Amino acid sequence: MKLSARNVIKGKVVKVTHGAVNSEVILEAAPGVQIVAIITRQSAESLNLAEGADAFAVVKASSVMIAVE
Amino acid sequence: MKLSARNVIKGKVVKVTHGAVNSEVILEAAPGVQIVAIITRQSAESLNLAEGADAFAVVKASSVMIAVE
Amino acid sequence: MKLSARNVIKGKVVKVTHGAVNSEVILEAAPGVQIVAIITRQSAESLNLAEGADAFAVVKASSVMIAVE
Amino acid sequence: MKLSARNVIKGKVVKVTHGAVNSEVILEAAPGVQIVAIITRQSAESLNLAEGADAFAVVKASSVMIAVE
Amino acid sequence: MKLSARNVIKGKVVKVTHGAVNSEVILEAAPGVQIVAIITRQSAESLNLAEGADAFAVVKASSVMIAVE
Amino acid sequence: MKLSARNVIKGKVVKVTHGAVNSEVILEAAPGVQIVAIITRQSAESLNLAEGADAFAVVKASSVMIAVE
Helix, strand or coil: CCCCCEEEEEEEEEEEECCCCCCEEEEEEECCCCEEEEHHHHHHCCCCCCCCCCEEEEEHHCEEEECCC | CEEEECCEEEEEEEEECCCEEEEEEEEEEEEEEEEEEEHHHHHHHHHCCCCCEEEEEEEEEHCCCCEEE | CEECEEEEEEEEEEEEECCCEEEEEEEECCCCEEEEEEHHHHHHHHHCCCCEEEEEEEEHHHCCCCCCC | CEEEECCEEEEEEEECCCCCCCCEEEEEEEEEEEEEEEEEEEHHHHHCCCCCCCCEEEEEEHHCCCEEE | ECCCCCCCEEEEEEEEECCCCCCEEEEEECCCCCEEEEEHHHHHHCCCCCCCEEEEEECHHHEEEEEEE | ECCCEEEEEEEEEEEEECCCCCCCCCEECCCCEEEEEEEEHHHHHHHCCCCEEEEEECCCCCHEEEEEE
């Protein structure tokens, strides 16, 4: 499946925390670059996300803001 | 200003494309890791975003999806 | 690729309108059920989206609101 | 009230799961077409969402991605 | 129609700028409090949004971030 | 840090509710104008959000819808 999302970033799962409805997944995309996702718990479980798994962070370009110092 | 957004990723602007209302900004966070943002043109102009500028991509964790192969 | 997005809805593209930065894509998921997406023009072009194409609308569950009459 | 959201899809609630802060609501828009929403628990309760209720899924067009096989 | 969105803020339209696909709408919710929305041009036109019109800004709670100084 | 988000609205925290993964934060921007945010619990804790704290609601313009009566 090919996605319109412009941001598909490869990484490795470093932490998964489950809540009742949502789960927090932390992905390491590169040394020092971590990406945090909140997805439904059902998705986290159905994707078998666990520490060490290969995964992608997917972000629609319109969800990205830019900041400058 | 300290933000609740869990994802604040440092990079360098590599391309800016302006539309009438929105602009597309491409940031390089690491070699081979590019992040694309669609922001309003007024924001792009007021932040002086141009090729070579230092900037951060900011993404709320709830806007991030996860995919696996 | 398997996605955490809970909503992956199959349909057929019925209209594509291009702007400078964004494109509007209308998908028919079922008779009388149309879904409208705004994606970047580059994505629309790279996915070869045109009238009649098979495609999926993908929506993260946290982006869906509920309304009642 | 008339909304700018381009996607307002009629359906019937088939499942509600409550967490501490958020609730997951599954709506059936057509046979085989289910839409999942994560909304705050307070909203789910104030809208009296329960199995069998008529409801609408509301999605802003900029939150919809497109995928092709 | 009653919405799950927790933020429905009353205001007056102070400016509308049209692009090919999207329009930018600025609403004044209170003296000194302006809210900017990017919606599809078709929505802006079908809602007859123009300077001086009464309108509401609608924002899902999961789309709001918090910042502190 | 200067943000591309067009909506940065000053207020005072009036309520914080914690879930396992997410927290709900209610900000009062003006008398009668409250803004509700769902952020990760870790963000709420790291920003020391508590009743009475000064804070800003930050919303990307593309996340704002418009409604009219």
